[in-house]
Amino acid sequence: MALIDVHCAPLLVRYRAGIFSRASLFTLACLLLTCICPLLIAYRSHGLWPRTASYVEQPRVTFRHEVLLMLHLQQSDQFLAWSTFQNLNGMLGDSLRIPLVKANEEDRNRDGKFDVLHFSLEMPLASSEVVLSADLLLTFSYQLHRMATVKLQGMMYASHSSPLPGSELHVNGDLMLTQRQPLPHRGLDVRYDVAVINGSSPFTEAYDIPLIIRAYQERNVTTRLDNSVKVWRVGSEASNSFRIAVLLRYPEQTIVYQPGFWEMMKAGWVQYVSILLPFIWLFTRIKDFVFQNQVLSTIPKHPVKQHHA
Amino acid sequence: MQVVRKLFAIRFLSLTAHSIILILIFWAKEETALTCLPYVNSEVELKTQNIKLTVALSLSLGLLGFELVGFFSISLLNATQSLLSITSHVIAAITLTFFLFDQVECNLLWWLFGFCSIPPAISELAIIIAVLAFNRKPF
Numbered sequence: 001m002a003l004i005d006v007h008c009a010p011l012l013v014r015y016r017a018g019i020f021s022r023a024s025l026f027t028l029a030c031l032l033l034t035c036i037c038p039l040l041i042a043y044r045s046h047g048l049w050p051r052t053a054s055y056v057e058q059p060r061v062t063f064r065h066e067v068l069l070m071l072h073l074q075q076s077d078q079f080l081a082w083s084t085f086q087n088l089n090g091m092l093g094d095s096l097r098i099p100l101v102k103a104n105e106e107d108r109n110r111d112g113k114f115d116v117l118h119f120s121l122e123m124p125l126a127s128s129e130v131v132l133s134a135d136l137l138l139t140f141s142y143q144l145h146r147m148a149t150v151k152l153q154g155m156m157y158a159s160h161s162s163p164l165p166g167s168e169l170h171v172n173g174d175l176m177l178t179q180r181q182p183l184p185h186r187g188l189d190v191r192y193d194v195a196v197i198n199g200s201s202p203f204t205e206a207y208d209i210p211l212i213i214r215a216y217q218e219r220n221v222t223t224r225l226d227n228s229v230k231v232w233r234v235g236s237e238a239s240n241s242f243r244i245a246v247l248l249r250y251p252e253q254t255i256v257y258q259p260g261f262w263e264m265m266k267a268g269w270v271q272y273v274s275i276l277l278p279f280i281w282l283f284t285r286i287k288d289f290v291f292q293n294q295v296l297s298t299i300p301k302h303p304v305k306q307h308h309a
Numbered sequence: 310m311q312v313v314r315k316l317f318a319i320r321f322l323s324l325t326a327h328s329i330i331l332i333l334i335f336w337a338k339e340e341t342a343l344t345c346l347p348y349v350n351s352e353v354e355l356k357t358q359n360i361k362l363t364v365a366l367s368l369s370l371g372l373l374g375f376e377l378v379g380f381f382s383i384s385l386l387n388a389t390q391s392l393l394s395i396t397s398h399v400i401a402a403i404t405l406t407f408f409l410f411d412q413v414e415c416n417l418l419w420w421l422f423g424f425c426s427i428p429p430a431i432s433e434l435a436i437i438i439a440v441l442a443f444n445r446k447p448f
Contacts, residue, residue: 022389029396044407293312295388 015291015298023296027287034283038275048268052182053259060113060143061175061250063105064153066197068137068207071123071242074130074165080123085199088207099123117175119246131242133161134169135209138246139196142177142223147257148184152192154223155216156248157209160230167235171246173228177253180220185260192219316391320380323398327425328373330405334418335366337409345415358415365418372422372430379433383440390436394429401425 017023042048068088071080080097083089089096100122105114119138125131136158144150158171183189196216198206205211216222225248235242259267291298334341342358343350376394384390401421408417439445 026392033396033400044411044413290392295312295316295392 011303013303014301016301017296017298021296021298023291023298026290026296030283030287034276034279038272038279041275042268042271048271049264050259050267052256053263054254054256055146056252056254057144057146058111058113058115058252059177059250060145062114062141063103063117063119064139064141065103066139066199067101067121068135068197068209068212069099069121069123069244070135070209071131072133072161074132078129080125080129080131082123083207085197085207087199087202088204091204091207097123113250115250117246117248117250119244119248121244123242123244125240125242127240130165131167132163132165133159134166134242134244135159136171136244136246137197137209137212138248140175140223144183144253144255147255148187148189150183150189150221152190152219152221152223153194153196154192155196155212156223156225156246157213158225158228158230158246160232162232162234164232164234166232166242167239168231168233168243168245170231170233171225171228171244171248172231173225173247174249174251175223176226176251177255178222178224179256182256182258183221185257185263189221192221313386313388313391316388316395317385320391320395320398323395323402324373324377324380326402327398327405328370328377330402330409331366331370331373334362334405334409335370338362338366341409341412341415344412362415362418365415365422369418369422369426372426376430376433379437384433384436387436390429390432393432397425397429 015023066084068083068085069081073079079095081088081092081095082097082099101120103117103119106116106118107113108115121136123131137155139153139155142150142152142154154175154177156175158169158173160169160171197212201207290296291300338359342355342362345362346354346358380394404417404421404425407413
């Protein structure tokens with residue numbers, strides 16, 4: 001009858017030596033080398049502890065319906081302005097003019113998050129008024145939820161000027177998140193959930209665009225208009241209105257964050273163990289060689305011989 | 310005897326590997342000295358670094374030479390010395406290869422000199438003294 005191997009098991013040979021013998025010292029050295037070498041290799045080849053990682057998320061953005069508009073006219077030091085802030089409008093005097101504003105946000109893929117903002121503004125002009133430059137500032141509420149909950153108030157600033165009198169300005173772009181530092185991986189981050197424009201302030205400094213931008217750029221996490229194309233449509237002098245049309249997308253963002261303790265440990269462990277395994281194999285072979293050949297003197301205990309005796 | 314012959318071959322190879330890599334670093338000494346210094350450096354600093362490197366490399370090579378002499382004359386068949394020597398020099402050779410490729414900081418040379426060149430040389434010296442002065446067997 002033909003026989004087959006149904007199971008096989010190795011026999012354990014014990015090599016015994018005193019605690020302070022050369023064999024013990026050798027075993028200790030092997031153990032240390034087996035553990036430390038992979039660590040050194042993993043560390044030296046960089047990336048043992050990932051300091052930053054990234055993920056992709058579509059933010060929850062809503063237009064706050066705060067607008068600051070400034071149109072510069074051909075006649076020097078004349079401008080038209082309008083904002084959604086009562087205090088500023090009160091200070092503008094003759095320069096204040098009320099435009100027709102339409103804004104709607106669209107959720108194209110029905111995931112509960114807005115994808116696009118359509119904003120249009122039509123400023124009536126007198127026949128003698130010619131617009132050469134436009135500044136528009138819109139503010140947004142911006143939220144991230146996947147890792148840390150981040151709430152911030154951001155803005156979009158679009159500006160264009162031309163030597164030719166315009167009748168329309170079209171802005172088409174993305175609202176992008178700019179990070180100067182990685183976000184935390186958990187918790188609530190409301191550091192920048194602060195109004196971009198302080199609408200309750202009775203001072204003109206609070207509505208000065210360079211000052212607003214200076215304070216805003218101090219923030220480490222901001223939003224800005226990016227990937228934008230602006231089209232300045234040249235109008236005839238007789239046009240009786242100036243129109244601004246903004247199409248702003250809220251795309252998915254790649255967000256850089258600081259991984260937490262367990263994520264770092266996981267990454268480190270995976271690297272360490274994968275380098276450790278060949279070292280364990282190698283040092284087991286070396287120890288086999290040294291002790292089987294009695295390079296260092298030990299007392300071997302063979303299980304089979306013992307059984308016979 | 311078979312085992313000691315195997316060890317003998319491995320020990321020779323590890324000693325040779327260590328010495329070859331040391332000589333290679335010796336050849337690339339100028340560049341190594343430059344990479345070990347900060348980007349903004351002075352002529353004096355470069356000279357000092359050069360001297361430091363020369364001393365470390367020469368000492369390592371000297372100890373290696375001493376060990377080679379002992380290896381061929383007395384400790385040829387000493388298994389323990391062979392093990393110690395193989396371990397030290399294999400580690401040193403591999404680490405120095407990294408040193409040469411990655412151009413890490415020059416202090417590594419001194420660490421290697423302390424941990425991988427001195428211990429086998431001391432035990433070699435002990436064996437030579439034991440054999441020559443006390444008429445012990447070399448294995």
